[in-house]
Amino acid sequence: MAAIDADMQDDDAVEAPPPARRRLAGKVLVLYIALPLLLLIGAGAGIYMSGIFGGAEEGPVAVKVVAPPVYYDMPDFLVNLSGPPPQHYLKMRVALQVRDKEAVAMVDGAMPRILDGFQTFLRELRPEDLEGSQGMLNLREELMRRIELATQEPVVKDVLFKEIIVQ
Structure with a gap:
């Protein structure tokens, strides 16, 4: 076993x-x-x-050419602001960014209307309206609106503030 x-x-x-x-x-x-x-x-x-061994098709590459921005310098503004005494003044230098070089001629043609719109608006401002970043944003939007009213079409892309002094 x-x-x-x-x-x-x-x-x-x-x-x-x-x-x-x-x-x-x-x-x-x-x-x-x-x-x-x-x-x-x-x-x-x-x-x-x-795409090293195929997979990606090789073809003509489209290159988008971006035109350099075009700026238009506005004349300086010096206006008295509304409100109780003491009297306050606003000095402002502005540049406009226009869509192209042809738009500069349109802005030149509408310049008396643009200046009138700016002057009447700026004289109604109070010093409190220009305080803080929200005040500057509101000012920029209103100036853009007045430019579009004067030119009857959107030729300006942006309003750029070069100098703003409230005294």
């Missing part, structure tokens, strides 16, 4: 490898085969998407 038990133990040892060897075989499969295969596939997809 001892001989039969010894034979059975030898058969079990030959048929089933130890569990440590099975785990090692799975790790070797993942580390040496699956992982490099995944890395190669990922690298190939990245190269293809970047």
Whole structure:
């Protein structure tokens, strides 16, 4: 019987490898085969998407030429502000950013109307109306509106303040 038990133990040892060897075989499969295969596939997809080996079509590249901005300097303004005494004055230098060089001629043609609109608006301001960034924003928007009323079309992109003094 001892001989039969010894034979059975030898058969079990030959048929089933130890569990440590099975785990090692799975790790070797993942580390040496699956992982490099995944890395190669990922690298190939990245190269293809970047356009090195095709993927991106080469064609004429459209270059957008941006014209330099055109500025128009307005004459200086010196107006007295409304309100109770003591009298306050506003000195202001403004530049207009116009859409193109042809718009300068339109601004020149409408200059008497623009100056009249600016003067009448500025004389109605109080010193409190010009306080803070919100006051400056409101002033810019109102001047833009008066320019558009004078020129009858939007030829001015922005009003740029060069100097503002309230005294």
